[in-house]
Amino acid sequence: PGLFAQLGGVLAGSGNVLAGVIACGLMLTLLALVVPASLGVFVDEVLGNHGPAGGLVAALLGGGVLVYVLSLLKDRFLKRLATRISVIGYNAGLTRLLRLPVEFFHHRLIGDLTDRVSSIDRVAKNLTDQFLVLLVDMAMSAVLLVAMFAYDAVLTLVVLSLALGHGVLARFTNALRDVRSHAMRREQGLLIGVGMQMLSHADNLRMTGADDRFFARWSGQQARELHARQLHAELGSVNTALPGLVAAVRSAAVLAIGGTMVMAGDMTLGTLVGFYILAEMFLAPIGRFLEFTDRRQALETDLQRREDIATAAEDPVFERRSPESESIPTFQGRLQLAGQLEMRNVTFGYNRSRPPLLKDFNLRIEPGQRVAVVGPSGSGKSTLARLVAGIYQPWSGEILFDGHPRDEVPEEVLRRSISMVDQEVVLFSASLRDNVTLWNPAVPDEAIFAAARDACIHDEILLRPDGYATVVEEGGANFSGGQRQRLEIARALVGNPTVLVLDEATSALDAATEAAVDDALRRRGVTCLIVAHRLSAVRDCDEIIVLEAGVEVQRGTHDQLMADREGTYYKLVRSG
Incomplete structure (x- = not known):
C-alpha cells in the first residue's frame, strides 16, 4: 500500500482528535491574515497620516491571544493523537509479531524486529x-496565496516561481535520499541486532576467546551503518541550506520590485510591508513542506518495515483457536488429550530449496509410554521434538493426537495437553512463581508445589528467603544450570500435561536428581517423547529410535539395540 493508505490505517479511530486539529488549524489560518493587514494599515494610516493607533493595537493584541489559545489546543490534540498512535500501534505490532510462525524469526535479527515494532514512536x-501540521500549513498557504494575489499579482508570481524552483531542487535531492534512507534504516536495524547478540552472549564470547572477533564484526557493521548515515546526511545538507538561499533571493526580489512600484506610486509602502509579511508567511509552510519530503522518507521507511510484520502469514495454530466468547473448548468431551501420539510419513526441513532434514518419519506412542529419540548431532532429533510440540509445521505427512490430525483438535486442548522442555532454558526477570506459571493467576498453589516437587526444585526454593517470591535475575544468573533446567521442567508440569516433549531436559542434572525426576514423570503417567545425547537417560524407555541424517536407522529397546554391535546405537553407547 501507498503512504497515504498506510497513514489511513495508523489514524483509524482518531477522527475526533483529527477534527480538533483541523478546526484549530483553520481558525489559525484566518487569524494569520490579521497581522499583515494590520501592519499595512498602520504604516499607511498611522505613520503616514498620523491616524489613531488604538484600534489596530487592540486588534493585534486580541489576535495574539486567540492565536496563543488555539495553538495550545492544537498542540494538546496532537499530543493526544501521538500517544494514541504509539500505544495502539506498539500493542498491535507486538501482538502481531507474537502470532507469526517461528520460521519468520529465523531470517531476521531480534534487534531488527524490536526496532521495527518500536518504530511506531517515530x-x-x-x-x-x-x-x-503540514496539512494545516498547506491550507494556510492556499489562503495566503489568494491574499497575495489580491495585494499584487506580479510580486505574487515572483514569489511563487521561487517556491517552485525550490521544490524542483528539493525533489531531485529527495529522490536520491529516498534510496539512501532505506539503506540507512536497514543498516541501523542490523547494527542493533548484532549489538544485542553481542551483549546477550558476552559470557560465552569471553570464555571461547571470540569476543575480539565478534567486536570486529560489530565494528564492521557500525562502519557500514555510519557510512550509510553519512551518505544520507550529505544530501540533507543541501536541503537544509536551500531555504536560506530562497529567503535571501525572495527578500531581494520583493524589495527591489516592490520598492520600484512604491517609488512609481503604483503601491503604497503599507501594502509593500503587508505583502512582504504575507510572502514570508507563505514561504515558511512551503519550506516546511519541502523539509517534510525529507522526513517523509523516514516515515515511509518505518511504515514499510512494519509492513513486513503486518503482511506476513500468521502461524496456522491461531486459525484453530476458538473465539473468546465460546465456552471452554473440549475434544471428544475431554479437556485434555488421552496422550496417544502418532507421526505418519512426516517430512520437514528449514529451507524448501534444500533437501529435507527429516524424511518420511513414522512414530506411534500409546498413552503413558516413553519413547526416546537418539542419534548424532544434526540428525534431526530436536527438529522432531519441535514438530510434535507444534512449533514447526511438517512439509508433508501428518501428526495425530488420539488418532486425529492436529488441525482437528482445538488449539486450547492441545495447549492444555502438550508441554515441552527445551534444551535452551528460558527464565524471565520475574518471581519464581511467575516463571513456573507464566503469569497465570488461575494456577493453584498445590499445582505449583507438586510440579516443583516432581522437578526436584521445591525444597531448594523454600530455602531461599523469599521462597516462590524470589526474583530471577536476567538469564537466571542467580541459579545454577541444573536449577534453571529443573525450573523449566516444573513449568512444563504445572499444567499437568498428558504429552511431554523433553529435549535434553536433564542434561545439566546429576545422575541421582535425573533418576528422581524420571521416577516422578513415571508416577504421573504422562506420555513422553525424550530427545537425549546422554544415553543413560533413555535406557528404560519403552522404545528407542535412532536417527541419522533425518532418517530412522534403528528402532527397539535398549537390550535389542545393544545386541546389534554394528549398529549406530551400540556405537553411540560405547563412544559415550
Whole structure:
C-alpha cells in the first residue's frame, strides 16, 4: 500500500482528535491574515497620516491571544493523537509479531524486529509533528496565496516561481535520499541486532576467546551503518541550506520590485510591508513542506518495515483457536488429550530449496509410554521434538493426537495437553512463581508445589528467603544450570500435561536428581517423547529410535539395540 493508505490505517479511530486539529488549524489560518493587514494599515494610516493607533493595537493584541489559545489546543490534540498512535500501534505490532510462525524469526535479527515494532514512536512523532501540521500549513498557504494575489499579482508570481524552483531542487535531492534512507534504516536495524547478540552472549564470547572477533564484526557493521548515515546526511545538507538561499533571493526580489512600484506610486509602502509579511508567511509552510519530503522518507521507511510484520502469514495454530466468547473448548468431551501420539510419513526441513532434514518419519506412542529419540548431532532429533510440540509445521505427512490430525483438535486442548522442555532454558526477570506459571493467576498453589516437587526444585526454593517470591535475575544468573533446567521442567508440569516433549531436559542434572525426576514423570503417567545425547537417560524407555541424517536407522529397546554391535546405537553407547 501507498503512504497515504498506510497513514489511513495508523489514524483509524482518531477522527475526533483529527477534527480538533483541523478546526484549530483553520481558525489559525484566518487569524494569520490579521497581522499583515494590520501592519499595512498602520504604516499607511498611522505613520503616514498620523491616524489613531488604538484600534489596530487592540486588534493585534486580541489576535495574539486567540492565536496563543488555539495553538495550545492544537498542540494538546496532537499530543493526544501521538500517544494514541504509539500505544495502539506498539500493542498491535507486538501482538502481531507474537502470532507469526517461528520460521519468520529465523531470517531476521531480534534487534531488527524490536526496532521495527518500536518504530511506531517515530511514526507517531513524524505524523503529529510534521504531517498533520503540514496539512494545516498547506491550507494556510492556499489562503495566503489568494491574499497575495489580491495585494499584487506580479510580486505574487515572483514569489511563487521561487517556491517552485525550490521544490524542483528539493525533489531531485529527495529522490536520491529516498534510496539512501532505506539503506540507512536497514543498516541501523542490523547494527542493533548484532549489538544485542553481542551483549546477550558476552559470557560465552569471553570464555571461547571470540569476543575480539565478534567486536570486529560489530565494528564492521557500525562502519557500514555510519557510512550509510553519512551518505544520507550529505544530501540533507543541501536541503537544509536551500531555504536560506530562497529567503535571501525572495527578500531581494520583493524589495527591489516592490520598492520600484512604491517609488512609481503604483503601491503604497503599507501594502509593500503587508505583502512582504504575507510572502514570508507563505514561504515558511512551503519550506516546511519541502523539509517534510525529507522526513517523509523516514516515515515511509518505518511504515514499510512494519509492513513486513503486518503482511506476513500468521502461524496456522491461531486459525484453530476458538473465539473468546465460546465456552471452554473440549475434544471428544475431554479437556485434555488421552496422550496417544502418532507421526505418519512426516517430512520437514528449514529451507524448501534444500533437501529435507527429516524424511518420511513414522512414530506411534500409546498413552503413558516413553519413547526416546537418539542419534548424532544434526540428525534431526530436536527438529522432531519441535514438530510434535507444534512449533514447526511438517512439509508433508501428518501428526495425530488420539488418532486425529492436529488441525482437528482445538488449539486450547492441545495447549492444555502438550508441554515441552527445551534444551535452551528460558527464565524471565520475574518471581519464581511467575516463571513456573507464566503469569497465570488461575494456577493453584498445590499445582505449583507438586510440579516443583516432581522437578526436584521445591525444597531448594523454600530455602531461599523469599521462597516462590524470589526474583530471577536476567538469564537466571542467580541459579545454577541444573536449577534453571529443573525450573523449566516444573513449568512444563504445572499444567499437568498428558504429552511431554523433553529435549535434553536433564542434561545439566546429576545422575541421582535425573533418576528422581524420571521416577516422578513415571508416577504421573504422562506420555513422553525424550530427545537425549546422554544415553543413560533413555535406557528404560519403552522404545528407542535412532536417527541419522533425518532418517530412522534403528528402532527397539535398549537390550535389542545393544545386541546389534554394528549398529549406530551400540556405537553411540560405547563412544559415550
